[in-house]
Amino acid sequence: xxxxxxxxxxxxxxxxxxxxxxxxxxxxxxxxxxxxxxxxxxxxxxxxxxxxxxxxxxxxxxxxxxxxxxxxxxxxxxxxxxxxxxxxxxxxxxxxxxxxxxxxxxxxxxxxxxxxxxxxxxxxxxxxxxxxxxxxxxxxxxxxxxxxxxxxxxxxxxxxxxxxxxxxxxxxxxxxxxxxxxxxxxxxxxxxxxx
Numbered sequence: 001x002x003x004x005x006x007x008x009x010x011x012x013x014x015x016x017x018x019x020x021x022x023x024x025x026x027x028x029x030x031x032x033x034x035x036x037x038x039x040x041x042x043x044x045x046x047x048x049x050x051x052x053x054x055x056x057x058x059x060x061x062x063x064x065x066x067x068x069x070x071x072x073x074x075x076x077x078x079x080x081x082x083x084x085x086x087x088x089x090x091x092x093x094x095x096x097x098x099x100x101x102x103x104x105x106x107x108x109x110x111x112x113x114x115x116x117x118x119x120x121x122x123x124x125x126x127x128x129x130x131x132x133x134x135x136x137x138x139x140x141x142x143x144x145x146x147x148x149x150x151x152x153x154x155x156x157x158x159x160x161x162x163x164x165x166x167x168x169x170x171x172x173x174x175x176x177x178x179x180x181x182x183x184x185x186x187x188x189x190x191x192x193x194x195x
Contacts, residue, residue, distance in 0.1 A: 018107075021073035030065030037061055041123065056122040063114050070111065071143050075152040083148065084156045108162035109169065112136055116170020129171070136167025 037057045042049070094101035119126040119135055126132050140163035147153030 018070055018074060021069040023069075025073055026065040026069040028065075029068050030061045033064040034058060034061035037122070044123075053122060056118050060115075060118040060122060063118060067111060067115075067143070068146075072146055072150060072152050075147075077151045079151055081148050081151060082154045084154055084158065087157045087161070090158045105158075105162055108159050109166040112140065112163045112166030113170035113173065115139060116167040116172075117174045118170075119167075120171060120174050126171075127175075129168075132167060132171040133164070136164045136171075139167070140164055 034057060037060060038049070041053065041057065090101045090105055094105065116132055116136060119132060126135060137160070140160050143163070144155045144160055148155035
């Protein structure tokens, strides 16, 4: 969302605008995401699913649907491809008094935190920093390119950076929580199965 379009929005009105999308469409995208996630996981793991994998896969699918709602479905097409390729421009806007710029920075970081948590729970491969970094960057690049090609938002380097940082923050939260569980109860969150 362009800062200039949202400068007059306050916290509550900004949130209401962000969540003004069709939940039916989000549900359909979530179901499609779930099918893709479980097919890819099944192929990779010989169609063996645990409760942990199913729960993480369902939550990740819902999350993907909501993110697409927040980044694409709550907008109308502008009929032109828009970009902001000046890196960290949003910090300059914030320093100059644009409070909405701070909402955008924080919102873009927070938006990908669940991704950085759920992906390593779902698949062991993503417990390595390089893979979660690539996955976060790739998912964000998909979002930004979708906004660009559908003319439903801006392709911004700042969003690419902040979303990727959010995925890494979520991954760090997962790692810290995993270490606490292992130290306190001797439970590895990745191998522990729900009864």
